[in-house]
Amino acid sequence: MTPNNTSTAYRTYVMCVLLIVYTLNFIDRQIVGILAIPIKADLGLNDTELGMLGGLAFALFYTGLGIPVAMLADRRSRTWIMTIALTLWSAMTAVCGLAQNFSQLFLARLGVGVGEAGGVAPAYSIIADYFPSHQRARALSVYSFGVPIGSALGIIFGGLIASHIDWRYAFFAVGIAGILIAPLFKLTVKEPPRGQFDDIKVATAPVSLSQILKVLAGKPSFWTMSLGASASSMMGYGAFFWLPSFLVRSFEMSLLDASLFFGATMLVGGIAGIWLGGLLADKLGTNNRGAYATVPGVAFLITVPLYALAILSSNLTLTFFALLLPIALSLAWLGPVISAMQHIVKPHMRATTSAIFLFINNLIGLGVGTLLIGYISDTLQARFGDDSLRYAILSGSSFYLLAAALMFVSAKRLARDWES
Numbered sequence: 001m002t003p004n005n006t007s008t009a010y011r012t013y014v015m016c017v018l019l020i021v022y023t024l025n026f027i028d029r030q031i032v033g034i035l036a037i038p039i040k041a042d043l044g045l046n047d048t049e050l051g052m053l054g055g056l057a058f059a060l061f062y063t064g065l066g067i068p069v070a071m072l073a074d075r076r077s078r079t080w081i082m083t084i085a086l087t088l089w090s091a092m093t094a095v096c097g098l099a100q101n102f103s104q105l106f107l108a109r110l111g112v113g114v115g116e117a118g119g120v121a122p123a124y125s126i127i128a129d130y131f132p133s134h135q136r137a138r139a140l141s142v143y144s145f146g147v148p149i150g151s152a153l154g155i156i157f158g159g160l161i162a163s164h165i166d167w168r169y170a171f172f173a174v175g176i177a178g179i180l181i182a183p184l185f186k187l188t189v190k191e192p193p194r195g196q197f198d199d200i201k202v203a204t205a206p207v208s209l210s211q212i213l214k215v216l217a218g219k220p221s222f223w224t225m226s227l228g229a230s231a232s233s234m235m236g237y238g239a240f241f242w243l244p245s246f247l248v249r250s251f252e253m254s255l256l257d258a259s260l261f262f263g264a265t266m267l268v269g270g271i272a273g274i275w276l277g278g279l280l281a282d283k284l285g286t287n288n289r290g291a292y293a294t295v296p297g298v299a300f301l302i303t304v305p306l307y308a309l310a311i312l313s314s315n316l317t318l319t320f321f322a323l324l325l326p327i328a329l330s331l332a333w334l335g336p337v338i339s340a341m342q343h344i345v346k347p348h349m350r351a352t353t354s355a356i357f358l359f360i361n362n363l364i365g366l367g368v369g370t371l372l373i374g375y376i377s378d379t380l381q382a383r384f385g386d387d388s389l390r391y392a393i394l395s396g397s398s399f400y401l402l403a404a405a406l407m408f409v410s411a412k413r414l415a416r417d418w419e420s
Contacts, residue, residue, distance in 0.1 A: 026150025051374025089115025090178025141278025148270020159259020233365020278335025
């Protein structure tokens with residue numbers, strides 16, 4: 001029997017399945033962060049090379065292929081595209097466990113990025129067609145729980161496997177899990193009608209990339225919000241990748257203890273911050289569209305001093321509680337910004353617009369952030385020893401100031417750029 005695509009029960013089910021897939025997406029994406037320590041020792045790598053594995057290797061094809069895959073998703077079955085993507089990135093994650101040197105692991109991570117290029121933008125578009133306008137920021141916030149849940153599970157699970165067995169088995173296990181979930185996703189998640197909750201006409205003719213870029217050229221808020229999110233992601237991706245190593249080096253924690261410590265802060269702080277950001281944006285944005293940018297801007301400003309407190313502290317207990325707040329606030333942008341991206345274009349352009357946003361955000365944030373912090377750490381190694389990573393992460397927190405400024409600029413124009 002075909003389920004009612006608009007019933008509350010079925011929409012809740014779809015959201016749960018999408019969340020599981022996104023969680024797997026982030027486990028596969030972030031697991032290198034906790035495995036960096038045994039990988040570094042086993043393969044003889046430096047921090048710059050680890051930064052390339054955690055960011056650049058993944059981002060190269062993830063960002064480049066995201067746009068053409070999303071254009072296909074605006075014209076064809078989004079659920080089929082996500083099923084193929086999930087299978088591919090999971091298989092390549094398993095292949096990472098076979099790598100014997102930096103080059104092999106780099107190529108395997110490229111493959112993970114190829115698969116994940118089809119995993120996120122189509123999901124944004126599906127959610128926008130399952131939930132009405134006034135619920136989308138919260139719905140997209142729930143979907144974005146995959147970021148902290150996936151990161152936390154990747155860190156904790158990776159730490160457990162690496163501590164008790166071998167880092168390679170962590171890649172095998174999470175890769176196989178994704179392959180098993182793929183058929184369940186395709187068989188139970190139905191393709192929703194495009195724009196079914198929107199009061200605007202959905203075009204049936206294909207739209208070219210140049211046409212979409214022409215539309216976005218007249219939407220300044222798209223570009224400033226994309227650059228603001230990118231600035232925050234430089235520190236976000238970078239810190240999330242390097243914080244486990246920081247805990248081991250600066251606090252002399254074991255790999256397992258570091259994974260449990262950071263996993264807990266990601267899970268608690270991340271979920272709280274993402275939900276609060278979406279809730280505030282939906283509440284305040286009803287009468288003020290600029291709130292979808294203002295809420296993240298304020299969060300970014302508060303994040304900077306809190307990160308400094310957490311990173312400079314020599315007390316582990318203080319560091320734990322001090323990290324909860326900046327992690328929460330640094331992720332509060334996800335629901336509001338992603339929701340705004342669905343509203344500044346018409347439904348048949350949403351997946352491609354999301355992919356263009358993800359291209360900018362991940363090329364700059366993921367591609368540069370992790371590598372930059374690793375490079376700064378290597379540069380400071382001679383002066384600060386094991387604490388070099390502490391000051392590299394601290395320097396990265398300044399990107400939140402730039403992110404806040406760009407969000408405040410976006411708020412002034414967002415209402416005029418709003419489509420639905």
